[in-house]
Amino acid sequence: MxxxxxxxxxxxxxxxxxxxxxxxxxxxxxxxxxxxxxxxxxxxxxxxGLTALVTVEDTLHLKSGETILIQGGAGGVAGFAVQLAKHIGARVITTASAANHDYLYNLGADEIIDYNAQDFTEVVSNCDAVFDTVGGDVAQQSFAVLKPGGRAAFIASGPNAPEPPRDDVQSLRPKVxxxxxxxxxxxxxxxxxxxxxxxxxxxxxxxxxxxxxxxxxxxxxxxxxxxxx
Ligand SMILES: NC(=O)c1ccc[n+]([C@@H]2O[C@H](COP(=O)([O-])OP(=O)(O)OC[C@H]3O[C@@H](n4cnc5c(N)ncnc54)[C@H](OP(=O)(O)O)[C@@H]3O)[C@@H](O)[C@H]2O)c1
Structure with missing residues (x-):
């Protein structure tokens, strides 16, 4: 410079x-x-960008061919993460209200769940990774969609990652x-x-x-x- x-x-x-x-x-x-x-x-x-890169690449270590659920797709961090995960070669599932679905398909999301109409825990399973940008109950419920050995990262649950209700997955708090x-x-x-x-x-x-x-x-x-x- x-x-x-x-x-x-x-x-x-x-x-x-x-x-x-x-x-x-x-x-x-x-x-x-x-x-x-x-x-x-x-x-x-x-x-x-910093938050999405540190979470998806440095914390979750997302790989090509893996499946990731990104909670809150229409937000700023999640929109960057959806595109980054697609660029890496992952399958991307995300949650958003219906008015934001076209926006997210345009960013490359493979599957979008209208969280007002469907319970994501009933339609998503076997994910390699979760990136939660919503927090609260959504964060806690996100552990249910992981396959054994899966990783979940949380940026809207305070300074520490939430305690997982199962012992076969990782709960991570990215250091941005x-x-x-x-x-x-x-x-x-x-x-x-x-x-x-x-x-x-x-x-x-x-x-x-x-x-x-x-x-x-x-x-x-x-x-x-x-x-x-
Ligand atoms: N360094 C860090 O740790 C760091 C950095 C940046 C941000 N953050 C945190 O990360 C979170 C996200 O921030 P952001 O600025 O990217 O976005 P945001 O402005 O907090 O999120 C807005 C988006 O969330 C979606 N949303 C709200 N409730 C939802 C739900 N129940 N399920 C799915 N989507 C939902 C909304 O879409 P709909 O209208 O479709 O619901 C909206 O587009 C915040 O808590 C922020 O404080 C942390």
Missing amino acids: KTGDAVFGVCDVGQEGAYAEKIAIKAAIVAKKPNSVSHVEAAALALI SRDRAHLARIIDLVQAGAVRVPEITRYPLSEAAAAHRVSEARHLRGKLVFDVR
């Missing part, structure tokens, strides 16, 4: 303050933003790093056409409170980005 390059990244763990025009951040945890990716797209991709290598891999995947930028909803920073209400309602599709000015 050289002076004047545009960069992107995610604040270090414990550092707050990204709702700002300027922020100081360690050079080691940002990467060069190519001209082909806009600032808004880079902002949308950074945390979801901030580092240039993972950010560069996000860009490589986007430039290769393997991963598309999520659907982006933009809010002016002055409407941050309204944006938070939308985010906290947990039905936003894709990712929310603030226009700082």
Whole structure:
């Protein structure tokens, strides 16, 4: 990188303050933003990409030919994970309300369960891996769809992975790093056409409170980005 390059990244763990025009951040945890990716797209991709990569590749070690259930497919992290898992060569099952099914088929999902109409534990079984981005009861029930030896990763159940109700599967809590290598891999995947930028909803920073209400309602599709000015 050289002076004047545009960069992107995610604040270090414990550092707050990204709702700002300027922020100081360690050079080691940002990467060069190519001209082909806009600032808004880079902002949308950074945390979801880091989280999906660390979970699917570094934690679950998903392999070609395996089957993964990704809970909450229409969210930002899960949408990236659906595409990454397809790129790896896995079969991808995901859950979403009916209005989001076309969106997810377009991202490459093989099978989509409308969780409002069907109990996923009755229609999914024998998975090699689960990636849960929903939490709560959905997290606990997810263990039921794993085959013996299966792995499940959880990012919406707090700092620790939930206790599994069976002893033949793994319950994992990804440690989502901030580092240039993972950010560069996000860009490589986007430039290769393997991963598309999520659907982006933009809010002016002055409407941050309204944006938070939308985010906290947990039905936003894709990712929310603030226009700082
Ligand atoms: N480093 C980390 O550990 C890390 C990083 C990023 C995010 N997270 C956490 O990961 C979670 C996901 O974050 P996100 O920003 O990607 O998405 P999000 O905004 O929390 O999720 C929104 C999506 O969840 C879906 N959804 C809600 N309830 C559902 C259910 N019962 N079953 C299936 N889908 C459901 C909604 O789709 P429908 O409208 O179709 O229901 C919506 O599109 C959050 O808890 C977040 O705090 C953790």
